[in-house]
Amino acid sequence: MGLSVNGVDITDAAIEAELPHHAQSGNPLKQAVHELVLRQLLLQEAQRLDVPGADAEARIEALLAAEISVPAPDEAACRRYYQQQIARFTSGELAEVRHILFQVTPSVPLALLRGTGEAILAELRQHPDRFAELARTYSNCPSGAVGGSLGQIARGQCVPEFEQTVFRMRAGELGTRLLETRFGLHIVQVVRRLEGQAVPFEAVQAQVAAALQRQSWQRALHQYLRILAGRARIEGVELEGAATPLVQ
Structure with missing residues (x-):
């Protein structure tokens, strides 16, 4: 070249x-x-x-x-960083999550995939009780067989873009838009949250x-x-x- x-x-x-x-x-x-x-x-x-x-x-x-x-x-700079990134130094924080994955593949146009995902998300906003049913029907993740449940996840267990979204959400909250990751497009819901405790700065x-x-x-x-x-x-x-x- x-x-x-x-x-x-x-x-x-x-x-x-x-x-x-x-x-x-x-x-x-x-x-x-x-x-x-x-x-x-x-x-x-x-x-x-x-x-x-x-x-x-x-x-x-x-x-x-x-x-x-x-x-x-110096210590002052370290303390500022610690306060700004306190979530990184929180131990025991968990989120029970379920999702519907629309996997991006060469055979399916992205625009069609996005349209399908947005239509299902709109349906879930009107009928949130259908999440498990729609996950079983549409999700390209093995978790679809169990209603989209990923169980409890901790920080560091998922790709960064998924984790950042999940740990900003409240218990019971359904994502307002499709989440894009390297795996595809996701509809995400946080079922429950377990707040962790901050590790002391000295540690x-x-x-x-x-x-x-x-x-x-x-x-x-x-x-x-x-x-x-x-x-x-x-x-x-x-x-x-x-x-x-x-x-x-």
């Missing part, structure tokens, strides 16, 4: 080998290409600075360790500090990559804001 970084080609074979690592992303090809371009930028910078390492990954790690440094967050202070430091490091990495990309000659792709690669 004519892709190169400062005259160094990135081959189609390399892209094909990288693709499986991004299978869960919205656009695997785009992510694979960006990853390879950014990795090449880092390797070339490591070579320019004569950074040692046993292999490419070791040289990248050594380069980032030398070039990116962020201060540890999670180290965890909070690590999260804040990681965020700072990611911002610094993003800026560093923008600088490298800005002075490089990249052909075959346009990086969108020098997207952060999957470098841990």
Whole structure:
């Protein structure tokens, strides 16, 4: 695909080998290409600075360790983050949930699927007692056989977009719109809620500090990559804001 970084080609074979690592992303090809371009930028910078390492990954790690440094967050910053993200530090919170899944497949037009889902949601607003019946008829999830019941779920057990919606809802509440996830379109209802208890700040202070430091490091990495990309000659792709690669 004519892709190169400062005259160094990135081959189609390399892209094909990288693709499986991004299978869960919205656009695997785009992510694979960006990853390879950014990795090449880092390797070339490591070579320019004569950074040692046993292999490419070791040289990248050594380069980032030398070039990116962020201060540890103070206690005040940690306490602010803790208060802002208190739901993340709540233990024992559960939601009893049921849903109807309309799975997205190549054989069914998305517009038709969405229309069906919205029609069933409208029916449930008028007749909420039909949820189990309609789940058994329409849901593409195995839970449809038991009226759409997913049982009790805790934070961290579902994909983020599903979890965020569920734990914002009240007991008995039916979602007002279709929820989109990587699995398809969902009608969601929270049957019951069990509120948890916040873990004391002192018990999670180290965890909070690590999260804040990681965020700072990611911002610094993003800026560093923008600088490298800005002075490089990249052909075959346009990086969108020098997207952060999957470098841990």
